[in-house]
Amino acid sequence: VALSEKWATKVDDKYRLRLDVSSDAFKIILNGICSGTIVLYNPDTDLLMELMLVSDILLLHGFFDILRSKLDQKKDKNKEWRDEDIVSILKTSYRIPLLQDLYSYCQEIFVEKPSILFDSPAFSSIDEELLLCLLRLDVIYFPEIKILNKLIEWGIANTPGFVTSTDNTYDMSLIGALRSTIENGLPLIRYNNIQYKDYKNLILKYDQIFPMSRPQCQIPRRINSPVEPKIVSSRLAGLIATWIDRKDSNEDPYTVSDTPFLFRHVFRMNDQTTFFQDNHKYYNKSSKRILPTVKCHHGPSIMIMKFKGSEKIIGAYNPINWKQDIEKKVYIPTSESFLFSCDDKYGTNHRLSRVRDFEHAICLENVRPSGNLLKFGEDFVFHYYSSGSIHCDVKNKFYEQPIILKEGYYLIEKWDIFAIGRKDDEPMMVMNKEVNYVNYEIPSKPITKMIESDFFELIATWIKGKDPVNSRYTESNMPYKFTPIFRMNDNSEFHYQNYKYYNKSYAGLFPTTKCHHGPSLMIMKLRTGKIIG
Structure with a gap:
């Protein structure tokens, strides 16, 4: 049997495995190898993870993929695993190269909810290697003194013969054994994050392990409490910062501990808490807390949304200060705006879409009953209705690639906006001269069922006053763009x-004069079948 070099070494003519796994998992797979069939009746997550580990050891990639599929099926209706599943996945996935994406996902959940693991009955049995991986994290939303206590708790459980004393007196040999058990974890504690009174109470119990004064940390402080933006994970917040700074998110993404940006929450759709009172100036007063005002974008900003019926996260970055007097419906050039999307708040399956036509990056668009919203090319356009709903029209035109949702019309369920600035107060980039400009033209073919596109070439020739016989325009040299805005x-x-081009009093029969705020073309079909225009 071929064995992965990561898990086995050959000694003489035999293989020696480098780690222990349950005999049950091996029996299931070995029986399957012998019989040609493996039967699994609703396996729990622990068994699935062990089977995947054995599959990796034996290089059974086909079976591994089947097990991964079964693991995904254990998610609930919100496409999330239970807390105990997260613990099971963490305990094993860090050792399997093919599951590093899954480990990163669960690690992000641990960062935000450490109690999932720390309060689990399985915590005391996790491998030291996993514990050290977690203690190396620069972000864990848990008080540092409690992290240290959890390290001691794990050490006690893994020190043979150690019994907790009620009077805080311990045999020196036991204390020495405990210190030996946790010696690799102690340097990973951020002692500067611990208040001295808490540290003092700790050394009263374990004075043989800890010095009277707090050790000096040689590593950065750990972030023990959430920072903005809280509605996404620290990993996704780091990715957003990485994209803003045009760094490679695969090579060296920012974390919340080293990001050069500050995120300030200014708008949350439909908020009914004191947050609204503190940030009321960023809300459109006519929309019952549904719409933001342009003040949200008096400086670079990030919008994060969730569409109804989908757990996916959608976002857009605006690098422009809209406090300046800018005419409506006039695109402001920038090379730095982008759209992004991912499967969840942890940044799973993220996709970045930078602007490719800088001249059509962002503009201000009027919305009724009053106010303005940003419009990202023709790719991300907002529509507000008096019923109190806000929709987003998603297309793929001026930005690099579509977000992970199909083109369409989506109802926005959640919407948050953050003002962004650099910690060093340096200006944010608007036009990067090192980025190649790509002039992307929207196809000029208009959509209409009344006439063929060739007819528009003839109309363009007439507009220009050219000879339609000898100098007729073609699709390749068409100088005009025809955009349909009204259809009876x-x-x-x-x-x-x-909707703004329709007269509201005539049920879709008549256009408004807004159709003619600029040169326009009308095409009509009579009952006789003739076309006039």
Whole structure:
């Protein structure tokens, strides 16, 4: 049998495994190898993880993929695992190269909810290697003194013969054994994060282990409490900062401990808490706390949204200060704006989409009953309705690639906006001269069922006053762009996207003069079938 070099070494003519796994897991797989069939009746997560570990050892990649699929099926209706599943996955996934994405996901959950592992009955039995991996993290939302106590708790459970004393007196040999058990973890504690009174109470119990004065840390302080933005994980917040700074998110992404940016929460849709009172100036007063004002974007900003019916996170970065007097519907060039999306708040399956046509990056768009919203090219456009709903029209035109949702019209369920600034107060980049400019043109073919696209080439020739016989335009040299904005009696999504061009009193029959705020073309079909325009 071929064995992965990570798990086995050959001694003479035999293989010696480097780690222990349960005999049950080996029996299931060995029986399957002998019989050709493996039967699993609703296996628990512990067994699935052990089977994946054995599959990795024996290089059974096909079976490994089946087990991974079964593990994903254990998620609940919100596509999340139970706390005990997270613990089981953490305990094993860190050792399996093919599961590093899964380990990173569970590690992010641990960062935000350390009690999932620390308060689990399985905590005392985790491997020292995993414990040290977690203690090396620069972010754990848990008081440092409690992290130290958990290290001691783990040490006591893994020191043979150690019994907790009620009067805080211990045999010196036991204390020495405990210190030996946790000696690799002690240097990873951020003692500067611990208040001296808490440290003093600790050394009253274990004075043979800890010196009277707190040890000086040679490693940075740990972040023990959440920082903005709280609605996403520290990993995704670090990714956003990495994208803003144009760093490679695969090579060296920022963390919340080393990010050069400050995130300040200014808007949360439908907020009914004191947050609204503290940030009321960022809310559109006419929209019942649904719409933000342009004040949210008086400086670089990040918008994070969740669409109804999807757990996916959608976001957009604006590097422009809109406090300046900028005309509506006029695009402001920038090379730095981007859209992003991911499966969840932990940044799973994230996708970045930078602007590719700098001249059509962002503009301000009017919304009814009053106010303005940012519009990202034609790729991310907002529509507000008097019923109190806000929709986002998602397309793929001026930005690099589509977000992980299909093009379409989505109802926004959650919406948060953060003002962003650099910690060193340096200005944020708006136009990066080192980035290549790509002029991306929207296809000029308009969408209409009344005439063919060739007819538009003829119309363009007439507009230009050229000879339609000898100098007729073609699609390749067309100088005009035709954008449909009104279609009589339309009951499709088109009407909702272009509602401002419809006269509200005539049920979709008449256009408004807004259709002619600039040169326009009208095309009509008579009952006789003839086309006039």
